[in-house]
Amino acid sequence: MAPGVPGIPVKLDSPRELNHKPSKEGLVKFSKPRRYNDIEKFDQFERFDKIDNSPEKSEKVEFLREFSNKYGYNGKIDTIIDHEYPHLKNTTYLDHTGATIYPKSAVDSFADDLRNHCFGNPHSKNSSSQLSTERVNRVRARVLNYFNADPNDYQVIFTQNATAAIKMVGEVFPWTYGKSSFRYMRENHNSIVGLRRFAEENNSPDVKVVTEKDLESMFNAYSEHRNVNLPPETNNSTVYGLFAYPAQCNFSGRKFPLSWVKKIKSFDTDYSKILILLDAAAYVSCSPLSLADKDDSPDFVALSFYKMFGFPTGLGALIVKNELSSILKKRYFGGGTLRAVAFDRSWQMFRRDLSERFEDGTINFLNIIALEHSFNAMEKIYGNLFYVREHLTSLSTFLYRKLSSLRHLNGSPLCVLYSNNDYSDSSLQGPIFNFNVKRADGSWIGYREVEAAANERGINLRVGAFCNPGGLAKWLKFTPDQVMAGFLEGKVCDDDIDIFKGRIVGSVRVSLGAMTTIDDVLKLLAFLREYIDNTTSAPPLQHKSSRVMSKHLSQKVEMSITHPNMMVEKMTYTRDLHPKQLE
Numbered sequence: 001m002a003p004g005v006p007g008i009p010v011k012l013d014s015p016r017e018l019n020h021k022p023s024k025e026g027l028v029k030f031s032k033p034r035r036y037n038d039i040e041k042f043d044q045f046e047r048f049d050k051i052d053n054s055p056e057k058s059e060k061v062e063f064l065r066e067f068s069n070k071y072g073y074n075g076k077i078d079t080i081i082d083h084e085y086p087h088l089k090n091t092t093y094l095d096h097t098g099a100t101i102y103p104k105s106a107v108d109s110f111a112d113d114l115r116n117h118c119f120g121n122p123h124s125k126n127s128s129s130q131l132s133t134e135r136v137n138r139v140r141a142r143v144l145n146y147f148n149a150d151p152n153d154y155q156v157i158f159t160q161n162a163t164a165a166i167k168m169v170g171e172v173f174p175w176t177y178g179k180s181s182f183r184y185m186r187e188n189h190n191s192i193v194g195l196r197r198f199a200e201e202n203n204s205p206d207v208k209v210v211t212e213k214d215l216e217s218m219f220n221a222y223s224e225h226r227n228v229n230l231p232p233e234t235n236n237s238t239v240y241g242l243f244a245y246p247a248q249c250n251f252s253g254r255k256f257p258l259s260w261v262k263k264i265k266s267f268d269t270d271y272s273k274i275l276i277l278l279d280a281a282a283y284v285s286c287s288p289l290s291l292a293d294k295d296d297s298p299d300f301v302a303l304s305f306y307k308m309f310g311f312p313t314g315l316g317a318l319i320v321k322n323e324l325s326s327i328l329k330k331r332y333f334g335g336g337t338l339r340a341v342a343f344d345r346s347w348q349m350f351r352r353d354l355s356e357r358f359e360d361g362t363i364n365f366l367n368i369i370a371l372e373h374s375f376n377a378m379e380k381i382y383g384n385l386f387y388v389r390e391h392l393t394s395l396s397t398f399l400y401r402k403l404s405s406l407r408h409l410n411g412s413p414l415c416v417l418y419s420n421n422d423y424s425d426s427s428l429q430g431p432i433f434n435f436n437v438k439r440a441d442g443s444w445i446g447y448r449e450v451e452a453a454a455n456e457r458g459i460n461l462r463v464g465a466f467c468n469p470g471g472l473a474k475w476l477k478f479t480p481d482q483v484m485a486g487f488l489e490g491k492v493c494d495d496d497i498d499i500f501k502g503r504i505v506g507s508v509r510v511s512l513g514a515m516t517t518i519d520d521v522l523k524l525l526a527f528l529r530e531y532i533d534n535t536t537s538a539p540p541l542q543h544k545s546s547r548v549m550s551k552h553l554s555q556k557v558e559m560s561i562t563h564p565n566m567m568v569e570k571m572t573y574t575r576d577l578h579p580k581q582l583e
């Protein structure tokens, strides 16, 4: 158990059980607490005026009738927005998985801190340096405490972002050449997929993408053989494999079970162990993560702080188990990571402490100091993640219901939503809505068009494939062959081509955050309703499915690409043929 952390392990059933207790002095003071369940008086809330005389007004009443006990932090949401987010005034911000928005008080108190103290480069004995060191250490402890991690079990290594944390795992992992496996979930961010390069470099015989279904059947099959502890073929050293998965998919918002860690670890033997990297970047923005039970928790957790607090940017962390210290392999060194070094030969002695050994160069000490202000502000404004989760579940359940009921006059659905959940259970689904918009005839409205129209209305959402090629494969049914073929025909990530050869090649993502209001949600719905076609009752056209097309009209192609570094890469892919090519 983490010393000084009351009440862990955290069970998130009620606010009282939470570690992150709202501090009483810190809470925003409201002259007159206004509760949203006072529906008769709802006109007093200034944000209603903007959507008066519209279906949204009655929808707001409908929403409040059902969700006022969960929504809005006990009636404080409007005051929170006014005090803390004046910069959101003319914006409907719905890209919280991209980055959430910083509160004013965090920025103000950080600025005050900078104005009132002199922070120097840490790790020296002068007073400004010592002040920085002291603050940085305090923040390290705060991060561990936030995740209920015992400092005896885990350490925080500060990085530039989640991607740098993930890359660090690849660099320091104890790969055994020709033996270590690397498996990763299909719905991973590219930052995880990139780890494949380290596995390939180490001639891994087993680099595999797994789906949720694969994992479940693996758990079932392996449990029959769990006592088999085969010795290694050559020597007695343990072979480590790596398994990486996201706690929450940044494409669909699906949350993957944290209980997988325990299941995977139960197959470890003396000779073969799987270390688990949890990509928590999308998850921790509004979901609590507890590392209190070390043995059932991931070995590495990667995250970016701007996704949790909006500020500071340029700061992430790799939270690592201390017990791995002796097997993690540090190659490069720079700055204070060493105890001693010879300048002219291969001799250097690394520091023992994980964070000292792994944080090359000067740490981003001012941003780390800023992080403390963000933790304080978050606690002061929202109390704890329990309230944030309640708030978001109410908005998400409502938005899901409304989105899935939007129809054209002819009955065809306006939106195709990429999720299998109904958003009422926050343990399965985060507040991400990934969808595409269709016309009444069933044809796609390109996501770039939706993005531009949303922009005109002050709605900030994100479109594309969200650096998640596996998410694209799962939800839009794109095979790697098709992606490769598309590339060779000119389709690249993040370009403006949203419909390629008749297929939609990405989607629209709306993601909610702690400060999202029902008015933001209603504004989004009002915007989407503009696409509803009330002029035709003709049924949608029967479009030929592009999957069927690719089955019938395809050709296997082999080719090689020469990269700028002169590496030649052989590619085999299956090309969809344009009907003209068949003539």
Ligand SMILES: Cc1ncc(COP(=O)(O)O)c(C=O)c1O
Binding pocket: 097, 098, 161, 162, 163, 164, 189, 191, 246, 248, 249, 250, 279, 280, 281, 282, 283, 304, 316
């Ligand atoms: C699940 C997930 N992993 C990793 C990343 C990469 O984060 P960063 O760009 O901060 O390194 C993101 C960013 O959106 C993400 O959502």
